[in-house]
């Protein structure tokens with residue numbers, strides 16, 4: 378039996394797993410990223426996880442690594458807002474260090490790939506949207522992860538409103554600015570400044586820097602007007618994005634995940650479907666499936682495992 382290592386390098390933790398060739402997780406290891414300590418430190422943390430998982434095993438055939446940023450090929454991480462990698466040759470360094478194939482990928486694209494691989498039945502075309510702090514996505518077209526020249530799949534930065542709300546990417550009117558938690562937080566604080574009442578303010582972290590997805594659910598269920606408005610608006614823009622994907626790609630399956638969707642899908646999914654149906658071309662709006670993520674936090678490393686497995690075995 379041969380083995381594979383897959384790593385999810387996030388802004389706060391590095392999660393690693395050892396997989397057997399059938400995709401079963403044999404062992405895991407998690408450490409803090411310590412992103413503020415700089416590139417070299419984070420690289421050492423990554424090696425610590427790999428070394429722990431490799432210990433005493435000779436038949437490891439490859440390493441898959443996913444990052445929350447833009448990866449154009451398997452050599453470099455080009456841009457990564459929450460991890461100090463800027464045109465950093467992570468793939469090249471690991472390949473040299475461990476003398477085995479290394480695959481790099483975007484965390485959400487590979488999470489969508491993992492979900493698609495683990496779906497109930499084979500599907501040819503799928504779109505994934507993960508709504509957390511930001512909105513990430515992934516495209517499966519003709520049974521392949523589609524990234525264009527390498528960086529494609531930044532679905533959260535689809536511009537839906539001309540000259541709209543500011544987005545973390547520096548642009549205006551992106552889907553992420555209306556549906557992601559950071560965008561919701563900005564709108565929440567603007568409402569607070571205007572003196573609008575809401576239960577949501579009680580759930581802001583003391584420095585106002587964050588709010589949990591559960592807080593939105595609690596306030597939504599309590600009938601808080603601002604919570605209802607923000608979540609309805611997030612669902613509306615997600616629905617518009619889905620309509621655009623239907624018209625553009627005519628996929629069979631939409632997969633949703635991320636903290637906001639996990640907490641609020643019972644109210645958001647019906648609204649997303651309704652808005653999508655109202656805005657897509659009617660002839661394309663049939664025979665669509667909508668599913669929630671099944672793998673949770675493991676989706677990314679599962680996708681990363683499949684990516685390195687397929688690279689090594691030319692599958």
Ligand SMILES: [Zn+2]
Pocket residue numbers: 533534544545546547548549551553554
């Ligand atoms: Zn954006």
